[in-house]
Amino acid sequence: MxxxxxxxxxxxxxxxxxxxxxxxxxxxxxxxxxxxxxxxxxxxxxxxxxxxxxxxxxxxxxxxxxxxxxxxxxxxxxxxxxxxxxxxxxxxxxxxxxGGGLQMMVAGVVAQMTAASAKRAALGAGAIVMDVIAANDKRRPHEQIQRIRELRPDMILVSGGTDGGNTTQVVQIAELIAPAKPQPRFGSEFTLPLIFAGNKDAAPLIKDVFDESIDLSIVENLRPTLEQENLGPARDAIHDMFLEHVMAHAPGYDKLMTWTDAPIMPTPGAVGNILQTIAQTQKINVVGVDIGGATTDVFSVFDETFNRTVSANLGMSYSISNVCAETGMANILRWVHFDMDERELRNRVKNKMIRPTTIPQSKEALIFEQAVAREALRLAYIQHKEFATTLKGVQQQRTVGDTFSQEIGGQTIVNNMKLNLLVASGGVLSHAPRMHQTAALLIDAFEPEGFTTLAKDSIFMMPHLGVLAQVHPKASLEVFTRDCLIYLGTCVAAKGLGKHDKPCFSYEITGETLNESGTINFGDVKLLPLGPDETAQVAIEPAKGFDFGAGPGKRVQRKVTGGTVGLFLDGRGRPLKLPEARSESQQTMNRWVTAMELYPEMEAALV
Amino acid sequence: MAKAYTPGLKVTNRIKHRVKRILPIPGDVLAKVGDVVSADDIVAETFMPGDVEPINLANLLSLPPRDVAECVLIKVGTKVKVGEPLAQTKGMFGMFKNTYNSKFAGTVETISPVTGQLILRGEPLPVQVTAYISGKVVEVIENEGVVIENEVSFIQGIFGIGGETHGPIVIACKSHDQEVTADLITSDMKGAVVIGGARTTADAIIKVRDVGAAALVTGGIDDQDLKEFLGYDLGVAITGSEKVGLTLIITEGFGEISMAVRTFDLLNTRKGDEASVNGATQIRAGVMRPEIIIPLTAEEIAHEVEQDHSEGLLELGRPVRIIRDPYFGLIGEVAALPTEPAVLDSGSKARVLEVKLDSGESVTIPRANVELIEG
Structure with missing residues (x-):
């Protein structure tokens, strides 16, 4: 290079x-x-x-x-x-x-602490985590060894113990892995890389546990103290091993590696890179999602902390049946505003699973797929929120004022009220016939609160820009802002619940192209035209109990930017709820579909 | 160019077919090139390292981990039986010794001075690979396995559950569009590969299993019936390891759907012949579909003409199957291949083709929603 x-x-x-x-x-x-x-x-x-x-x-x-x-x-x-x-x-x-990306197994002593940190490091580096082995994962040692034997990872990351702490338990974890003799995914001709990023005092003991069948590398502890995570060195080591071992064994990569001016990165690692760069430079909180056929990746940066999760079996083709199994058909059908035969739908879902490359031909099929997508995204975001937490096992310093606070370590750091930018990518979001549908899917699944800008990755350019950020940050940022994102608009949404047909908030919008005022009732949503590069001042006066970021009932004024879809004023409340009765839910959905202009040419017969 | 690649499922009366029979880890190959094997013959075998049982002697005997090694009575590399003393503390003045009798049989592999843990390795586990189809061994892969070749009739299904099995072909349905119902299943189908027609009912699958048939091959199944039979809802199509008492192969898809006439007719002509079937399905990168392999006899080889196996090109006149609603399951032939993308009813833009259905009607379909019927 x-x-x-x-x-x-x-x-x-x-x-x-x-x-x-x-x-x-x-x-x-x-x-x-x-x-x-x-x-x-x-x-x-x-x-x-x-x-x-x-x-x-x-x-x-x-x-x-x-x-x-x-x-x-x-x-x-x-x-x-x-x-x-x-x-x-x-x-x-x-x-x-x-070749399926980078597949890893991670291990740590305590599932909620060092093993969770190791998982974060692996996911952040762009890996698929096949399993997490921990001393307290409720499996008996021989079951854990059996599992390690069955897995064929590209590499293993082992953590455990804080620096200077007890070494016995972390050695015990290594002693489970060594006799299992894990085999690498790509044939037996290369030795399996194992990165140890645990208690530094245990490192010499770990060396004694493994023989030459494992290529051991030792890096700084990824959890040197309970209060501190140090994921950088482990992530770097994962990237190095990815290049040296995994990529070097994939056909043609040895050649490709000599051509590039920066190390080849796993695609999701690069997406994480660009989102972190954007969050840092623009001082904003970002959530990005990439929904594929088999998996859904969610990335978030809140207060400069980056997290990534991969929901391995939530996707729109290979895994579509799993989405239906996990959430239940009733949860999917609540997003559909007309009658559908459940038995018929179940067969259709399975037919999509076994022939994953087919596309919806009818509007009815499209609406059903978008309903499934809402649930896949919603479940993936729930998993992300559960994973992206403050460090567990940390003693909280408390003042007298905190005495009655229930907050403990392990709270999610994902806060939809603080979310500034929500970015969509992946087939069902990028290729929706109308961008209104993309925006609606994002709002319904992620339930942003307050003021949130919505965007989609135009042609899935984020991976390229993530690597470019390492060698030419200026070019990367300029392209990201100008060409990568298509801005859909802004969602202004109320947090809280109220009574239907009672006012949720009143609004006053002033701008060059949009000047409007009015009231939104609870349960309603309104779409106003505000085009790309257009801005407006939006003043919101919430009804009692509704929050837009300044606290319940408190007035908020912000400048918002438009997009290809416009400005959503969302009074449907958070958490977003649909009536349980099918007929009522259909009526509600019908109103929302019309208000959000999702399927304007839909035949009257269907509605 | 009016050409596109749309792979379909293979249904052919005669093809030279090879199967690779490989051990999961290196071992001994028992067959040699030129050997004629039958489906049940073992062609390669090996032993996997036995299961591992970690025993924390430091905890069990209340010893500091570094003292454990000198209390172990069985040397590293030596076998221990169930109930045999494995370790004993030194006690006080030679008295009050504490003994640990092994609860497992195995060989002492390691003793850790850090954790006080002893690793006991169980007896090696035998792993055997059978020929799966009858045929001739044409290649031996040293320490790994063999390649077996034969002239066969070959049919790919779309989805299956259960692994490899074999048996004679017995036809249960009179036509390709007859439902498989329980009354069609009889006790003389034990050990057989039962051929149905259209959708199978839940009762019929259970009866096929209960009479001890090896497999059921039919056109379709209702998702709800599959869920009840399996006992869980299938999330992703990665199957083959189910232990449900039979192998089930669906040739067309889920719902009310008949087996393709060509598939049914081919299976019907091979009535009574021995078939090897595998329900294993993997729909990910590197797709694997379930298969029905029927080796031909010398007489049949002389009789059957090998078909032309041009693959994958979507061309005018080629038979196709529509694989997505609203025309799911219908069969026709390619009538036109417009080059420009068209706007679908869903509002999306996609490349399409025109299909002339068997009924004579012509319909426009996205190219992604058809598959070639290959032979």
Whole structure:
């Protein structure tokens, strides 16, 4: 990798090698600003018969070449660097989730403490956590060993103990792993990497436990004291091992690694990177979601603390049946505003599961899929909130004033009232026929409170920008703001519950394009036009018991930005509830569908 | 270009088929190239390291961990039986000794001076791989397994549960669109691969299992019936390890749906022949579908003509199956392949094709919602 002078960078090329598709984007300096200019995609070629990831990367870049009318690949089959007037690029970077991404097993002494911290480190690095082994995970030792034997992870992360604390229990965890002789996922010809990030005093003892069948590396303790998490060194070690072991064994990656100007990152790790960068630079709290066919990733940054969760079996095709099983058909159907036959739906769900690439042809099928998506997102966000907590096991310093407070360590740090930006990506959100539907899915599933900007990742560019942030933060931020996000609008929502048809809040909006005032009753939602790049001042006077961020019943005034959908005034209350009776729920949904302009051309027969 | 890749399920009367039979860990291969094997023959075997039982002697004998090693009576690498003394404390003046008798049989693997834990490894566990289909061994993969080849009729299902099994083909339904009901299942179907037609009822599946049949192959099943039979709702389509007393293979999908005529007719012509079936389904990257493999006899090989197996191209005139509502399960042929994307009723834009249904009606369908019927 060559040293890059950021001021001289004019052209940046980035690829993201996904499980099925490799996506390439071109970023160029236009009038002094970095803009994403062209995009290409091609099938990923990591599997046989091709078994060389660079072929798919080259194919996607070739598409960019044609669209941009700019030669990027030289006669030697390599990317042309540095850029000249008409050819090449200055920086080439890549992310990868091909071959199922990075799969890890983590272990710690106490499930809620060191093991939870280890899981956070692994997830934050972009891994799928296959299982968490802990001394108190309620499995007997031989059951734990059996489980370790069955798993075939790409690597293992072991933590346990605070620095200077007891060493016995952490060695005990290692003694469960060593005799299990875990096998790596990609064949037996390479040794399984194991990172130890626990009590530093236990490190020499850990070395004695493992033989040469494990490639052991020791890094700083990820929980040096109960009050402190130090995830950085473990995450870095995971990335290093990912490159050295996992990537190096995936077909063609050895070649791709020599081409890139920054280390190849796991795709979700890169998405986390860009969201953290945005939260830091703009001093905001962000939640991002990526809903796929098999899994749903949720990322959050609240008060500069980053968390990521992967809901392994919540997705829209491979896992659609699991979403229905977890939430129940009644919870899905509450989002549908017309009659549907439950038995028929159950069969349809299973048919989607076994033929996952099919798409909804009828409006009825689309509405049902979007109902399932609401539940998948809602469940994934619940899991995220349960995971993104303050450190457990920490003694809270209390004052006399706190005597009656029930708060303890382990409270979620996700606070929807403090949420500034909610970003959507993934098929069902990105490819919804109307952006109104994307916005509604976000609002109904995440239930933002107060003032929240809604956006979607235009072409799933966040992974590319996450890696770019490491080598050229300025370019990354400029592209993120101008081209990556499509702003849908702002949601202004009341927290609290009230009586139907009674006022929830009154509003007064002043702006260049929008001037309106009125009252929203509890249970109602209203959509007002406020286009992209338009702003307005919104003053809210909540009714008693409703909160918009200043406290119950207190007036709030904020400047809001518009988007392709507009400004939502949401008086439906939080938590968002639908009537339990099917007919009433249908009527309520029908009102919301109309107010949010979700399916305007829907045939009257269905409604 | 009016071409697109849309893989479908394979249904073919004759194909040269190879199966790889591999051990999960290295071991001994028992067959050699040229051997003719039948489905039940063991072609490779090995022993997995036995189960591990950690015993915390420090706790059990109230000893400091570093003192445990010298109290263990059985040397590392030596076997211990159930009830045999494994460790004994030194006691005081040779008296008041505390003994721990092993509750498990195994070999002492390690003794930790840090935790005072002894690791006992149980007897090695045998792992055997059978041939699964009859045929000839054409390749031996050293220490791993073999490749077996045969001329077979080959049918892929869309979804299944239960693992590998085999038995003679018995036809239960008179036609491809007859429901499988309990009264069609008889006790002489024991050990057989039972072929149904359309949807199977819950009673019928239970009866198939109760008469001891090896497998049931039919067109469809109701999700609710599958849930009741399994005892849980299936979340993701990764199956094969269910222990439910039979292997079930669905050829078309969930709901009221008949087996494709071609599939039913092919199975009907192979009545009485031995079939190897596997319900294992994995719908993730690297899709695995359930299969029905019927090895051909020498006479049948002479008689059956191998079909042309052009795969995956969506072309005018090719038979397709619609795999999503509102036309789910209907079969027709490709009538037109417009290049421009069209707006669907859902409001989405997608590339489509026109399908002329068997009824003569023509319908427009997203290309993602059809699959080729391959042979």
């Amino acid at each position: 060559t040293k890059i002078d950021p001021d001289k960078v004019k052209v940046i090329l980035a690829t993201d090698c996904g499980s099925t598709t490799t996506k390439a984007i071109l970023i160029q300096q236009v009038d002094g600003e970095y803009r994403q200019t062209h995009r290409g995609e091609a099938p990923t070629t990591v599997e046989k018969p091709f078994a060389d990831v660079t072929m798919g990367a080259i194919n996607s870049i070739t598409e960019v070449e044609e669209l941009a009318d700019r030669r990027l690949i030289g006669d030697d089959g390599r990317i042309i660097q540095p850029a000249t007037e008409n050819e090449g690029c200055d920086i080439f970077i890549s992310t990868s989730s091909a």
